[in-house]
Amino acid sequence: MKPVIVVHGGAGRIFKDREEGARSGVTTAALKGYSILKQGGSALDAVEEAVTSMEDDPHFNAGCGSVLNEKGEVEMDAIIMDGKNLASGAVSAVKCIANPIKLARLVMEKTEHMLLTDHGAKLFAKAMGVPEIPGEKLITERSRERWSKNLEPDSNPQEFKKDPGTVGAVAIDNEGNVACATSTGGLTNKLVGRVGDSACIGSGGYADNHVGATSTTGHGESMMKVVLARLILYHMEQGMSPAEAADTALNYMKTRVGGLGGVIVVSNSGDWAARFSTKQMSWATAKDDQLQYGIYTGEIHTSSVCNSGDEEKWTVQQDKDLSLHGAQ
Numbered sequence: 001m002k003p004v005i006v007v008h009g010g011a012g013r014i015f016k017d018r019e020e021g022a023r024s025g026v027t028t029a030a031l032k033g034y035s036i037l038k039q040g041g042s043a044l045d046a047v048e049e050a051v052t053s054m055e056d057d058p059h060f061n062a063g064c065g066s067v068l069n070e071k072g073e074v075e076m077d078a079i080i081m082d083g084k085n086l087a088s089g090a091v092s093a094v095k096c097i098a099n100p101i102k103l104a105r106l107v108m109e110k111t112e113h114m115l116l117t118d119h120g121a122k123l124f125a126k127a128m129g130v131p132e133i134p135g136e137k138l139i140t141e142r143s144r145e146r147w148s149k150n151l152e153p154d155s156n157p158q159e160f161k162k163d164p165g166t167v168g169a170v171a172i173d174n175e176g177n178v179a180c181a182t183s184t185g186g187l188t189n190k191l192v193g194r195v196g197d198s199a200c201i202g203s204g205g206y207a208d209n210h211v212g213a214t215s216t217t218g219h220g221e222s223m224m225k226v227v228l229a230r231l232i233l234y235h236m237e238q239g240m241s242p243a244e245a246a247d248t249a250l251n252y253m254k255t256r257v258g259g260l261g262g263v264i265v266v267s268n269s270g271d272w273a274a275r276f277s278t279k280q281m282s283w284a285t286a287k288d289d290q291l292q293y294g295i296y297t298g299e300i301h302t303s304s305v306c307n308s309g310d311e312e313k314w315t316v317q318q319d320k321d322l323s324l325h326g327a328q
């Protein structure tokens with residue numbers, strides 16, 4: 001099986017000042033994951049690496065750069081899932097750690113449980129030797145400014161036009177295993193203790209080798225109502241392509257509960273899709289030694305990528321830019 005990775009950096013409105021950062025953040029993350037896959041690494045390692053890269057990037061609402069809750073604090077949700085055996089791990093409302101996706105993976109691999117929250121997640125992180133960092137380290141000037149301006153929570157599904165920037169990744173490795181990972185700071189000015197879709201199996205992500213994998217982004221409460229990630233895989237089980245399944249599920253969420261969002265999908269045969277009902281979603285994919293990425297509907301840039309020889313790192317081959325715009 002040829003390896004494929006697809007990543008997203010959040011659906012919604014991407015403000016001009018974040019466009020460039022979002023583009024380079026998703027392409028960097030996709031290439032980091034792709035390097036792992038090309039070296040024979042697992043889909044699980046690839047999605048964890050891609051999401052970690054975006055958690056560390058202050059342009060996204062995950063890890064450093066997370067939005068703030070009503071009290072001005074960062075509380076993060078994350079999930080990871082292995083399509084081989086349907087194992088998954090998640091954390092919700094976690095504070096003061098750099099990479100919630102790594103803690104989610106530890107929940108999956110080191111406990112009998114699937115989701116740890118708040119205080120319990122903190123105790124578990126400590127037991128696992130995950131370093132606690134000052135909450136301030138996760139807060140950017142931008143998130144502080146948005147919090148102070150925006151006293152109403154971003155909670156109206158119809159008004160889901162803000163600039164949220166949740167991150168996610170899906171991949172298939174050369175053994176045909178699929179995986180997904182999603183991580184977020186949630187919604188600006190959310191209530192303390194609010195848990196969104198990104199920690200919930202079937203809503204924020206799902207992976208099953210029998211079908212494929214998906215990671216979602218958008219208005220969390222709407223996505224939980226329709227169990228968006230699993231709904232997409234259900235449509236694929238019924239014979240739809242990843243793009244048809246994604247569009248059908250997003251359209252259902254819009255008409256049934258008025259919610260907007262975006263999704264990335266990879267099927268167990270390596271077909272992929274990045275679709276959204278919001279105005280924008282930053283996404284990138286690497287497959288067949290080509291990198292594709294975009295932000296607006298119908299925008300696709302294509303570049304070839306090559307192995308730079310430096311620790312098997314995959315980078316864009318500047319002299320072979322195959323850039324194009326076209327319908328997705």
Ligand SMILES: COC(=O)C[C@H](N)C(=O)O
Pocket residue numbers: 010011012164165166184185186187196197198216217218219220221
């Ligand atoms: C783009 O924004 C998001 O994806 C937010 C996330 N789904 C949540 O509701 O927590």
